Structure formats: C-alpha cells, structure tokens
Amino acid sequence: MNNFSYSRPEDLNSALGELTKREGAKFIAGGTNLLDLMKENIERPSHLIDINHLGLNTIEATADGGLRLGALVTNADTAYHENVVTHYPLLSQAILAGASAQLRNMATNGGNLFQRTRCYYFYDLATPCNKREPGSGCGALRGYNRIHAILGTSDQNSETACIATHPSDMCVALAALEAVVRVTGPAGERIIPFADFHRLPGNEPWRDNTINPGELVTAIDLPPKGFSTNFAYIKLRDRTSYAFALVSVAVALEIENNRILDARVALGGVAHKPWRKPEVEATLIGQPVSEANFQAVAEALIDGAKGYGHNTFKIELAKRAIVRALQQAAKLEPTA
Incomplete structure (x- = not known):
C-alpha cells in the first residue's frame, strides 16, 4: 500500500473542495472495498477524504411519498429500517443477501453503488485487464471465466474487451425499483435515473459509472411504489x-x-x-x-x-x- 494523507472535512462544500484541489484524492466512508483495492495496489490514492461527518446518514420520507436513503447510512441500518422492511422488502432482502453482517455494518449505501468488479484478473497485477490497465487486454476471455458476464460485454476482438460483472446485490434491487441517485459537485446538484448510473463496458471498460469528476453521491431516492406484496x-x-x-x-x-x-x-x-x-x-x-x-x-x-x-x-x-x-x-x- 502506498503512503497517503488523510483529512476529515466537517461539511459538504469542504469535502468537494478538497477533492477538486488535491490530485489523486478519493472519498472514503466505510472503506469495505476501497481499502481492499489499496492493499492489492490496484487503487493508489494520494489522499483520502473521510466523508463520514457530512450528515448524509438519515432515512426520511420524500414529498411524493417515496423514501430517501442517505448515502452514508450503512447497509445494515437500511436493510432493517422499518420503512424499508415494510414498503420496500425487496431492497431489504437483497441487502441481507450480500456480504457478511460485519461488512453490512460498515458498508454505506453510497459506497455500495461504487463497488468494483471481483474479476480475478482485475485483482491480479500479473495479468492483463483493460479495466485496470486500458489497452492491456482481457485475461478472462480465454482464462478461467466462471463468474463472468454473459450479457452486454465488449467485443472480444476489440482492444477494450471486458467481460467483468458488477458485484452488488443492493444495486439489483434498486434497478428493479427504479430508484434515482442524487449527486452534487462543481456544477451543482443533479439526479441520475438508476438505469443510467452504471455503464456497460463499451469502449471504456475502466469507467464503471456516469459520475463526473468531483461529484459525490448524497442520497438514493426510492419511488412511492415499493411492490411490497x-x-x-x-x-x-x-x-x-x-x-x-x-x-x-x-x-x-x-x-x-x-x-x-x-x-x-x-x-x-x-x-x-x-x-x-x-x-x-x-x-x-x-x-x-x-x-x-x-x-x-x-x-x-x-x-x-x-x-x-x-x-x-x-x-x-x-x-x-x-x-x-x-x-x-x-x-x-x-x-x-
């Protein structure tokens, strides 16, 4: 793991400002995926910005009758929240199907959206991976690919081939519920329909999502219809x-x-x-x-x-x- 500096801003604007002015900086909340990637030398941030004190840790009703999940609410607190269990049981079940109790106690809703693939070749620095090192190739295509994608993959003959999968359980339920993701950044606030948040690999397999540089997820909004029956x-x-x-x-x-x-x-x-x-x-x-x-x-x-x-x-x-x-x-x- 490379050396890095650390800060803990107390408000959202300070956090966004630090991300913009510090080259190589990354946000950290639960750290359940980022720290693993740092230990494996896949992610090498020069600075970590701890966002756990930004107040994005509430679950509250929205004006249209839906539910807003703060980005820093843990997966465990979300899964067991009374309104989620009652009105969005699909989401509760999906969260509880993922990881372990210890990880769910640390992992945040916002962080869950940013999980990176568990492709063996992505984690193995000795093998080619277009997601980790663009243009190097895809080791999974002709390697051991038991866990890999069968839909929406890049052209296997292209220089950007990728057959990695997204690992989240929570995100599958959010896709079915047609949630929306609220983000804020240098250009202000915007709302991303969940179907548009994650990407297929296309010609840029190293890009997992449509977040712009300097942006931060603040909440996930669930629509009023929860399909609770x-x-x-x-x-x-x-x-x-x-x-x-x-x-x-x-x-x-x-x-x-x-x-x-x-x-x-x-x-x-x-x-x-x-x-x-x-x-x-x-x-x-x-x-x-x-x-x-x-x-x-x-x-x-x-x-x-x-x-x-x-x-x-x-x-x-x-x-x-x-x-x-x-x-x-x-x-x-x-x-x-």
Whole structure:
C-alpha cells in the first residue's frame, strides 16, 4: 500500500473542495472495498477524504411519498429500517443477501453503488485487464471465466474487451425499483435515473459509472411504489453465504385479479451493470399469471447472451432463476 494523507472535512462544500484541489484524492466512508483495492495496489490514492461527518446518514420520507436513503447510512441500518422492511422488502432482502453482517455494518449505501468488479484478473497485477490497465487486454476471455458476464460485454476482438460483472446485490434491487441517485459537485446538484448510473463496458471498460469528476453521491431516492406484496430476490452462488452471485434476480410485480399490471425484472451477476430490458417486462403487462408467460419472458431477457466457456452454464441458470423468481413473486407454486 502506498503512503497517503488523510483529512476529515466537517461539511459538504469542504469535502468537494478538497477533492477538486488535491490530485489523486478519493472519498472514503466505510472503506469495505476501497481499502481492499489499496492493499492489492490496484487503487493508489494520494489522499483520502473521510466523508463520514457530512450528515448524509438519515432515512426520511420524500414529498411524493417515496423514501430517501442517505448515502452514508450503512447497509445494515437500511436493510432493517422499518420503512424499508415494510414498503420496500425487496431492497431489504437483497441487502441481507450480500456480504457478511460485519461488512453490512460498515458498508454505506453510497459506497455500495461504487463497488468494483471481483474479476480475478482485475485483482491480479500479473495479468492483463483493460479495466485496470486500458489497452492491456482481457485475461478472462480465454482464462478461467466462471463468474463472468454473459450479457452486454465488449467485443472480444476489440482492444477494450471486458467481460467483468458488477458485484452488488443492493444495486439489483434498486434497478428493479427504479430508484434515482442524487449527486452534487462543481456544477451543482443533479439526479441520475438508476438505469443510467452504471455503464456497460463499451469502449471504456475502466469507467464503471456516469459520475463526473468531483461529484459525490448524497442520497438514493426510492419511488412511492415499493411492490411490497409481490416481490422476490433470488441469489445463486457457489456457497450459501459470503459469496458473490453467479446469477441473481430481483422481481417486482403488481397483480390484480390474477393479471399483471406492472412488472420489473433485474438481473445481477450477468453483466457489467444490473441488467434490465423494460421492453420485455412490458410484455407481461395485462397477461395472466402463468408459468408459460414467465418462461417466455426469461427467454427474451437472456436473448443474445454469450458464454465464454467456463461461464456458459449461466445462460440456462439465469433462465431458470428468472422463472423461479417470477413464480415466487406471483405466489405461483413452482413445478418440479
């Protein structure tokens, strides 16, 4: 780990000012991912700005009936908050499916959005990785790629190839709930729809999100509709605890008289960002609850998926997980 300096500003403007004037500075809150990256010599900040005293640690109702999650509220406090458990149980379940209790007690909501991939090659400085070192190649393409992406990947023949996945459970639920991210920076405040916050690798796999230099996430806003009756979060992994998802599925449905009025399906573990296809979800609207309809949606959501050898099994696994999650959300007894 390289030497670095440290400061603890007491207000938001001071924190933003320090980030702007100190080259190589980074914000730190819970540090559950950043410190690991520093120990592995992947991140090398020259200065850490501790933002834990900026007052962004509340959960409160919004004027439209939604809920605002402060960026510095811990994952544990969010998951167990009465309003989250009651009105947004999908989010609570997703958070509790991730990490360990100790990590959830430290990790913050804002930090969760910025988790970096757990790709083996990203962490291994002896191997090529376009995300870590642009232009060096993608070691996962022809290496051991069991945990890697099957959707939205960069062209394997390009100089910017990348098949890394985004690791967050919380973000999959936030995608399904259509949350928005509130940020502030040198140009003032702005709101980013959750679908636009994370990026596919494209020609810039080293960019995980659409945050501009000097900006800070201040809150995550949940819309009034929380899908508290018909929801499900399924996480499939190599072991039952403390492991990242091979495939995860967040489903939120609105059902009346056995017909679907609204449908959201977000996938984790399969792409560089939480994966949704709203145009496919829309095909469920007005349809009766049925396994046949769920299977058709699963096929459409995974259409175009590509395996790279060790991870090809994920294609079928994802389809089955989608159907099972939809069945659970609709309270439809699954077939064997």
